[in-house]
Amino acid sequence: MNPADVSASAARRFLASLDDAQRAAASAPFDVADHRRWTYLPGVRPGLALAEMNAEQQALALRLLDAGGSEGGARTARAVVELDMIRRQLAAEPGHEPDPADHRFWVRILGDPAGDAPWAWRMNGHHLAVHVTVVDGSIAVTPHFFGAEPAVVLHGPHRGVRTLPDEEDLARALLATCDPAQRRLAVASPLAPSDILTRHDPVADPEVVPTGLPYGGMSPEQRELMQRVILLYFNRAPADVAASAWRTVLDAGIDGVTFGWSGSDVRGQGHYYAVRGPTFLLEYDNTQDDANHIHSVWRDLRNDWGDDLLAAHYASHEH
Secondary structure, eight states: OOHHHHHHHHHHHHHHTSOHHHHHHHEEOTTOTTTTOOOOSSSOOSSEEGGGSOHHHHHHHHHHHHHTSOHHHHHHHHHHHHHHHHHHHHHSOTTOOOOTTOOOEEEEEESOTTSSSOEEEEEEETTEEEEEEEETTEEEOOSEEEEESSSBOOSSTTTTOBSSHHHHHHHHHHHHTOOHHHHHHHEEESSOOSSOTTTTOSSOOGGGSOOOEEGGGSOHHHHHHHHHHHHHHHTTSOHHHHHHHHHHHHHHOGGGOEEEEEEOSSTTSOEEEEEEOSSEEEEEEEOHHHHOOEEEEEEETTTGGGHHHHHHHHHHSOO
C-alpha cells in the first residue's frame, strides 16, 4: 500500500471512531481559510485534541501520525508527544501532575479521505507539526517540524532521555572536520539566533537564512556527513517520499547546497545551523533554556503544502 493509501485508510478509521461532535471538530474543508496557518509554540490548535479522545481514538490518531512518516520518523514523532508530557510532569507541583491521557496535540482532517479530490491531515501541538497533503495518489509532508524540550532530561525518572540527538551530533561532526578556511565560510556568526529564522511562516523565505560552506567545497568525508544530515530530515518521511526529495536535490545540483553554523561549537552552549539548497531548507536551533531546547524544521521550497502536486492536479483537472 502506498503512503497516500495508508494515510487515507488511517484517516477513515480515525474519523469512523468519532462521534458526531468530535467528527465536526476534527474535520474542515480542504480550502479552509487557515489551511496554511501553523505554529510549533504552545497553545490551542484547530481540530480535535488527543485529550478529548478515548484510548481507542487516541491509538487511531497516533496510527495516523505513523502513516505520515517512516518507521523511524513515526517513532520520533511519538517521542516528541511523550516528551511534552515529561516536560509538563517536571514542571508540575507535587500532587498536581498532569493526567497521562491529557496530550495537548490536535488532529485535523481537511477534505475527504474517502474521495478523489485533494485532501490533507495534520497533527499539531507544542514542538510537533506534521502536515500531510494527499493528491492523486501522492503525498507531501512539509512543513515538517520536530522539537524537544528538554533536549536532554536532566532529572526525574526519565533522566538521561535525549530526543533528536542525531540532528545535533551529525552537524557538529561536520563542523569539527572543517579547516580554518572552511570554517570562515561555514560559521556565519559567533552568536546563534534565538530560534529558527523562518519561524512558522506559511511560506519559507530562504533568503533570511545565511549561506555557508558549499557541498562542492567539501572533502569526501564532509560530503558523506552532509548527506547524512540531509537524509536524516528527509527520512522522517515515508521511503518513497524521502527518495523523491533526495532525487530533487541531486537534479537541482547538490554542489551548491550549503551548510551554515552560528553560535558556539562547545556542547551545552547555544548553537544553530541551516542546510540550504535550491529546493529545500533545513533549520536547527538549540539556544533556549541554556541550550537544552531544540527546534528543527524541514521546508520544501517547491512543494510545501503539496504545492507542486496541487499545481499538477489543477492543470490536468477541470475545476
